Amino acid sequence: MTQHPDYTLVDSPAGFRRAAQALEAGRGPFAVDTERASAYRYDDRAFLVQVHRRGAGTFLFAPEGHRDAVRDALEPVLGGADWIIHAAGEDLASLALLGLHPATLFDTELAARLAGFDRPNLGAMVEHYTGTHLEKGHGREDWSLTPLPADWLDYAALDVLYLNDLAEALAEELAAAGMLAAAEQEFAHLIRTRSLAPAQPKTWRDMKGVQAVRSPAGLQIARALWQERDAAARHTDASPAALLQTKVIVAVAQAQPGTPDELARVPGFPARKRGATSRWFGVVEAALRERRQAWPERTRRDPHTPPSKPTWERTYPESFAALEQARTRVAAAAGNLGIRPEDLLSPATLREVMWSAAARPLLDAHDACRRLLAAGAREWQAEIAGPLLVAPRAAED
Incomplete structure (x- = not known):
């Protein structure tokens, strides 16, 4: 059954101001999403910004041609506020291009992963918690088109309609599992790295x-x-x-x-x-x-950067064996928590720390935690994974 949610599409400076005033009068966090067109356009800027707030309704902002006006209208309301986003990484980056940054974030996709869900996509999560089946299928469309078809706009509005319900339910799940503090560290990390960090130009x-x-x-x-x-x-x-x-x-x-x-x-x-x-x-x-x-020259490999897997395994078999043992222990710990190994510790971070250990052996669990934090791991990750990176005999000592 096709759903037709209530929403207001705004595409003018005057409309942006009216919508911002309505959102300001609502209550609670802002549910936010974006639609982009990077497969069709030069960059990853947002061509539609969806915002829902309880007591205010759902508004779809079409910023192209009026990006400064969107920023001027929304920044006083959304800037420095509490946001809910599903799979926030790319959305945060495109919203940062509009000058919009949250104070706090609840990422329902990441929360679902940390709560142990195998299928954390939005449709599955909405159906699990609300019993509502979302019609999907427009995510890869060319959202730079104007005017946008009505069924695309319905799809976009539904992407934010249930986020408040999901966030509340998942927060309860995480709290019951003792993972809420860990999730909050992950959300703060997303803000630092995807919203506040300056975008690095590609070469x-x-x-x-x-x-x-x-x-x-x-x-x-x-x-x-x-x-x-x-x-x-x-x-x-x-x-x-x-x-x-x-x-x-x-x-x-x-x-x-x-x-x-x-x-x-x-x-x-x-x-x-x-x-x-x-x-x-x-x-x-x-x-x-x-x-x-x-003519350019080949870049010399940074000795502090881990080599490729074949090179590491062939040239440094002992430290590669230590990496594999650490990876196995991290995977087992993640399994005990009911989460994926890469959510407990990213493979790149694990490789970086274990490569540093090849030159300067890990002294103890405290040293391993310190190096994990320096490599970008969050505190909860370092506390769990740090002892796992130390050889069992050293950990016992």
Whole structure:
């Protein structure tokens, strides 16, 4: 059965102000969500911001073309307030672009994971706690379109309608399990890292797979293709991947095609797209004509950064064995808590600390906790995982 929730769509500065006044008169936390269009547009900005508050109703803000006005209207009301979001990471980042930051956060998706739910998606959680079945399926649409279809807007409004109920129910579950304080640390961490931390601009070296490009010529090609793609995507407000996929850039850099035909045969290259072969081959040619002294060099691996799994296992078998033993103990502890191992301790944090232990052995559980905190673990994670990283004999001592 299709649901048609009550909501108000606002797309003008005057409408933003009226909606903000109505929200201010409501009560309790703000349930917030965003819809983005990063598969179609250059960046991950929000094209729709949904806000629900008890006693006020649901408002859908369409900010494109009026982003400053949205910020001016909503920041005095939502800024520094209590928010509820489901799977908050990307939403917080896009809301930060609008100048909106919460004081406190309750992430219902993360809370569900810490409460031991295997399926913490919004639809499953709403059905579990309210018995309501949400019709899903519009999350990957092009939300930059105007006007947005009515069924998309219904979908967007439903994403915030039940968040207050979920937050209250999950807070009770977490408190009963002794995990509420841990969840609150996780929520605060999300605010620090996804809302308040300044966004770091991407560079060509951030491309997935570019580490596999080893020759100077290949790196020069990868950089030139990325820069051309980035400039064109920014100019046209298009998704960079729609112009040339990252995996294709890496493949071209590895192949180093010497002719247009060779470029067209690179797997995944959009040779059938009109003008694509001549355009991108021109970029390759121009890049290779630059003086070699200006070509990028391979970045030297930071000795403090863990190597790849095959390199670690092959070159440092003893410390790799210690990593595997620690991973097993962390997984067992997570199982006892009814949560996933990566929620108890992220694999990257575990690798970082165990790699540091290869050069400077962990002295005791206190030392392990200290290093975990320095690597970004939260206090509750360090308290549980720290003793698990120390060799059993050392832990007993």
